Amino acid sequence: xxxxxxxxxxxxxxxxxxxxxxxxxxxxxxxxxxxxxxxxxxxxxxxxxxxxxxxxxxxxxxxxxxxxxxxxxxxxxxxxxxxxxxxxxxxxxxxxxxxxxxxxxxxxxxxxxxxxxxxxxxxxxxxxxxxxxxxxxxxxxxxxxxxxxxxxxxxxxxxxxxxxxxxxxxxxxxxxxxxxxxxxxxxxxxxxxxxxxxxxxxxxxxxxxxxxxxxxxxx
Numbered sequence: 001x002x003x004x005x006x007x008x009x010x011x012x013x014x015x016x017x018x019x020x021x022x023x024x025x026x027x028x029x030x031x032x033x034x035x036x037x038x039x040x041x042x043x044x045x046x047x048x049x050x051x052x053x054x055x056x057x058x059x060x061x062x063x064x065x066x067x068x069x070x071x072x073x074x075x076x077x078x079x080x081x082x083x084x085x086x087x088x089x090x091x092x093x094x095x096x097x098x099x100x101x102x103x104x105x106x107x108x109x110x111x112x113x114x115x116x117x118x119x120x121x122x123x124x125x126x127x128x129x130x131x132x133x134x135x136x137x138x139x140x141x142x143x144x145x146x147x148x149x150x151x152x153x154x155x156x157x158x159x160x161x162x163x164x165x166x167x168x169x170x171x172x173x174x175x176x177x178x179x180x181x182x183x184x185x186x187x188x189x190x191x192x193x194x195x196x197x198x199x200x201x202x203x204x205x206x207x208x209x210x211x212x213x214x215x216x217x218x219x
Contacts, residue, residue: 002017002020002144002145002170003015003016003017003212004016004017004020004021004144004145004170005144005170011198011200011204012204013211014198014200014204014208014211015208015211015212016145016205016208016209016211016212017145017212017214018052018055018056018057018209018212018214018215019056019141019142019143019214020141020142020143020144020145021052021057021058021143021145021146021147021209022057022058022059022060022119022134022137022138022141022143022145022146022147023048023049023052023057023058023059023060023147023149024060024062024121024128024134024146024147024148024149024150024160025045025049025059025060025061025062025108025112025149025150026062026128026148026149026150026151026156026157026160027062027063027064027150027151027152027156027179028041028042028045028108028109028112028149028150028151028179029063029064029105029106029107029108029109030104030105030106030107030108030109030110031064031098031099031103031105031106032151032179033109035151035152035179035180036109036151036179038179039151039178039179039180039185040176041149041150041151041176041177041178041179042109042111042112044149044174044176044177044202045112045149045150045177046111046112046113047202048147048149048174048177048202048205048206049112049113050113051202051205051206051209052147052205052206052209053115053117053118055206055209055210055215056214057147057209058118058119058137058141058143059114059115059118059119060118060119060120060121060128060134060137061108061114061118061119061120061121062121062123062128062132062134062150062156062160063106063107063108063120063121063122063123064097064106064122064123065101065106065122065123065124066097066099066100066101066124067097067100067101068096068097068099068100068101069096069100070094070095070096070097072124073094073095073096073097074124074125077093078093082152084181101122119133119134119137120133121133121134125159126155126156126159126160127156127159127160127162127163128156128160129160129163129164129167130159130163135167138169144168144169144170145169145170145171145172146160146164146169146170146171146172147172147173147174147205148160148161148164148171148172148173148174148197149173149174149177149178150177150178150179151178151179151180151185152179152180152181152184152185153178153179153180153181153184153185153188153189154180154181154184154185154187154188155180157173157178157180157188158188158192158193161173161193161196161197162196164197165196165197170198171196171197171198172197172198172199172200172205173189173193173197173198173199173200174199174200174201174202174205175189175193175199175201176201176202177202
């Protein structure tokens with residue numbers, strides 16, 4: 001059992017093993033810059049990513065990546081678009097993505113400081129765990145703990161959190177690192193994620209990593 005899965009440890013005493021933890025930064029991309037800036041999440045995510053990396057945590061960048069011709073576009077129909085506008089005769093459902101794979105707008109925000117040693121996770125559905133390299137990489141690394149930031153909170157982050165739970169991963173969500181619409185963002189952080197995962201600040205995540213024997217020097 002990893003330290004993150006110890007049921008006797010609670011907030012303020014939790015221990016995360018850097019070697020068994022991945023940080024997933026979800027869709028903090030140039031195309032979504034306005035929302036990321038409006039949320040205030042950028043400096044928090046940068047601090048967490050840098051802190052995790054220096055402690056030996058793998059930093060993964062989940063990012064939308066779709067063929068321009070729509071071949072891999074999701075076919076599940078919805079009532080609303082991403083701006084919560086209703087589809088209808090005057091606002092038809094799209095058959096192609098707004099941007100194709102390879103578009104520079106599908107790259108993480110430059111100021112978040114992605115590094116060459118980080119894990120690139122192009123994805124074709126909401127969940128960063130569906131059909132991507134993320135879960136195989138975690139298995140190969142012996143990792144069982146996933147820390148989530150980014151957005152949109154109620155879409156991709158939530159989808160990934162649910163999928164991670166169903167894979168029996170330990171899931172942590174960092175609320176100040178979330179982006180997306182309100183009130184959905186706050187509702188999920190306050191009411192949904194505490195039931196499906198653990199909600200911790202960036203400082204709490206870094207402190208939990210520092211409690212691991214590999215950081216304290218304990219044997």
